[in-house]
Amino acid sequence: MPDEEQFYMGPIELGYYSYIDLLEGPLQIEHLVEINEAMSYSAENRRRIQEAQRPNG
Numbered sequence: 001m002p003d004e005e006q007f008y009m010g011p012i013e014l015g016y017y018s019y020i021d022l023l024e025g026p027l028q029i030e031h032l033v034e035i036n037e038a039m040s041y042s043a044e045n046r047r048r049i050q051e052a053q054r055p056n057g
Contacts, residue, residue: 011035 012019014035016035 009030009035011039014039 008022011017011032012022016039017027
């Protein structure tokens, strides 16, 4: 799991929610976990695509 600040603030940079949403409390910890998992899956998929597109050798 990313460090605490990255866990809460990282999704803001990617547009998953706003800082106001975080401050006003409509998000629950379960939402943050799901968002961070989605971010991890997306990053892994991008990495795999880049790896597959590299020329062999």
